[in-house]
Each structure stands twice: as structure tokens, then as C-alpha cells.
Amino acid sequence: MNPTELERRALSAVSAAATSDELERARVEYLGRKSELKLALRQVRDRETGMTLNALRERLERAIAEREAELERAELDRRLAEERVDVTMPGEPVPRGHLHLITQIRREVEDIFLGLGYTVVDGREVETTHYNFDALNFPPGHPSRSPLMTLFLDEETVLRTETSPSQIRTMEAQEPPVYMVSLGRVYRRDTPDATHTPIFHQVEGLAVDEGITLGDLLGTLDYLLKALFGEDRSTDFRIHHFPFTEPSVEAYVSCHLCDGSGCTVCRHSGWIEVGGSGMVDPNLFDVVGYDKERYTGFAFGWGLERIAVLRHGIPDLRELWRNDPRLLEQF
Numbered sequence: 001m002n003p004t005e006l007e008r009r010a011l012s013a014v015s016a017a018a019t020s021d022e023l024e025r026a027r028v029e030y031l032g033r034k035s036e037l038k039l040a041l042r043q044v045r046d047r048e049t050g051m052t053l054n055a056l057r058e059r060l061e062r063a064i065a066e067r068e069a070e071l072e073r074a075e076l077d078r079r080l081a082e083e084r085v086d087v088t089m090p091g092e093p094v095p096r097g098h099l100h101l102i103t104q105i106r107r108e109v110e111d112i113f114l115g116l117g118y119t120v121v122d123g124r125e126v127e128t129t130h131y132n133f134d135a136l137n138f139p140p141g142h143p144s145r146s147p148l149m150t151l152f153l154d155e156e157t158v159l160r161t162e163t164s165p166s167q168i169r170t171m172e173a174q175e176p177p178v179y180m181v182s183l184g185r186v187y188r189r190d191t192p193d194a195t196h197t198p199i200f201h202q203v204e205g206l207a208v209d210e211g212i213t214l215g216d217l218l219g220t221l222d223y224l225l226k227a228l229f230g231e232d233r234s235t236d237f238r239i240h241h242f243p244f245t246e247p248s249v250e251a252y253v254s255c256h257l258c259d260g261s262g263c264t265v266c267r268h269s270g271w272i273e274v275g276g277s278g279m280v281d282p283n284l285f286d287v288v289g290y291d292k293e294r295y296t297g298f299a300f301g302w303g304l305e306r307i308a309v310l311r312h313g314i315p316d317l318r319e320l321w322r323n324d325p326r327l328l329e330q331f
């Protein structure tokens with residue numbers, strides 16, 4: 001074996017190796033157990049040959065290690081170039097959802113009243129006829145008590161037809177002063193059409209304190225109407241009747257479509273009703289044990305879908321339940 005010639009061959013094989021596999025093959029060939037060099041080393045008899053061959057082995061090992069490092073660096077460079085992320089490229093668009101219009105209005109109304117110092121209380125969707133009717137002063141033969149209008153779960157249990165039972169529950173739970181709103185779903189046996197859905201949402205409000213007057217009611221509702229519909233909408237209040245208020249008042253805003261001149265949406269009146277209200281009937285104070293000589297109060301109950309329709313000109317209430325993104329995305 002000629003060490004010089006072997007070294008030349010080995011070094012050129014090492015530098016020719018373009019991958020770590022090829023390099024490993026060269027290592028096995030020139031430094032493996034059956035390589036010429038290893039066989040020769042095993043047969044060494046004199047010191048000088050031993051030193052020559054060992055020095056050769058070390059040089060080859062070093063050359064292989066260096067080539068290995070080179071290949072690794074080249075591989076790393078290649079991957080860095082290939083896998084580079086261009087952070088200036090626009091990202092993949094991720095469509096974002098948002099709250100349903102009714103939820104937005106619900107939170108907006110809650111915020112308006114929280115700002116006025118009211119508390120927000122939860123009501124119950126399943127109510128007893130006591131809270132839904134009796135305690136609210138509904139007379140025995142009132143049409144709302146009919147199973148044709150109200151969804152009964154059994155003789156004494158209904159899906160609440162309005163959020164007003166929350167008034168009774170709140171007053172039973174605390175002493176005056178009371179300033180609360182309660183928002184949620186209500187249920188009625190209505191056939192769906194453009195202006196009715198059997199489930200909808202209401203906001204109930206109740207204020208009970210010493211010296212509360214009709215003026216406080218009208219001022220509060222006027223503030224609410226302007227906050228919801230803008231300063232330039234006209235508001236109007238008309239006498240009405242509800243079992244649990246005396247006197248009772250209905251709030252109106254000028255029609256968004258015709259701005260008061262009369263169209264089909266407002267049935268040619270120029271006005272659209274937003275909801276009921278009134279001064280709390282003292283009979284309710286008897287039910288909950290409040291001193292009706294000392295306290296007065298006002299209450300109101302408005303539909304959130306109604307507010308959405310009035311504000312955005314949605315022509316059909318059922319649209320709010322269809323969940324067509326083409327409609328919902330607009331709000």
C-alpha cells in the first residue's frame with residue numbers, strides 16, 4: 001500500500017462527496033474496519049510505519065469532519081433560503097364573525113342604563129302564571145291568559161309573554177329605591193309574519209323611589225329614544241292601557257322611511273310605536289309589600305326587534321331569525 005497515493009484518493013473522495021450519504025460511504029471505504037488503512041494498521045510491526053499510518057488516519061478523520069461541517073452548513077443555508085418567510089407578504093384573510101344585531105342592541109341598551117346608574121338583572125324565561133299575570137294585575141278574563149295567545153307548559157307554568165315578571169321578582173328581592181333593566185327573550189303564540197315572530201326580545205325597565213313622576217318617565221324614555229335613534233328623530237307619547245301601569249303611555253318615533261309624511265311601513269300615520277310604559281300601578285306595590293303611600297315608580301317594556309327594524313329599516317322581522325350572513329354582515 002502506498003500511503004501517499006491512498007491519501008490522495010481518500011482526500012479527493014471526501015471533497016467530492018456532495019451529500020452526507022456520499023461522505024459516509026467514503027468514510028467506510030477509507031477508514032472503515034475493512035479499509036486498506038485499517039488492515040494495514042493492524043499489521044504494523046515497526047514504530048515508524050505505525051506513526052506514518054496513524055498520522056494519515058488522523059488527517060483523513062479531520063478531513064471528513066471538516067467536510068461534514070461544510071455539508072451541514074450548506075444544507076442549513078439551503079433550508080434557510082428555501083423556507084424563508086416573507087413577512088411583508090399580505091396574510092391569508094381570516095373572516096371574522098361578530099355579534100348578532102339583536103345582541104348588539106341588547107348590549108347597547110344595557111350600557112345606556114348602566115350609564116344612568118341602573119342595574120341589569122336576569123329574569124326567567126319559564127314563569128308561573130302568578131308572576132306572568134296575577135302579580136301584574138291582569139284581570140281573570142284577560143285575553144293574554146288564553147292558551148291561544150300564551151304558550152303553557154302546564155296549568156300554572158308558561159313561557160313568559162313579556163319581561164314584566166322581572167319587575168315583581170326584583171321588587172320582592174329588594175327594598176326601594178329600585179333602578180333596574182332586564183332584557184331577554186319572550187314567547188307568544190303568534191304566527192310568523194313580517195311584524196311578528198313567536199320569540200322576540202324585550203327590555204324591561206323599572207324605577208321605584210320617593211317622588212318619581214310621569215315627567216321622570218317621559219324624560220328617561222326621551223333620552224333612550226334619542227340615544228337609540230339619533231337626536232333628529234321626533235318622539236311622541238300617547239295614552240294607552242296596560243294592567244300593571246296607571247296611567248299607561250305608548251312611545252312613538254317618527255317613521256324612518258317617510259320621516260313622518262306617511263307610508264305603508266307606518267300605515268300612513270308618520271309614527272311607529274316602540275313600546276309600552278307607564279306609572280307602576282300601586283296594586284303591584286301591595287303584591288310585593290312596598291309602601292304605596294311613600295313610593296311611586298315608572299316602568300317600560302320595549303321590543304328589541306322593533307328597535308332594530310326602526311333603526312335600520314329592516315322590512316321583515318323574520319330576517320333576524322334566518323341568519324343569512326348577507327343580511328347579518330350589514331350590521
Ligand code: DAH
Pocket residue numbers: 161162163164204205242244245248275276277278279298299300301302
Ligand atoms: N309588557 C308589555 C308588553 O309586552 C310592555 C310594557 C308596557 C311593559 C308597559 C311595561 C310597561 O313595563 O310599563 O306588551
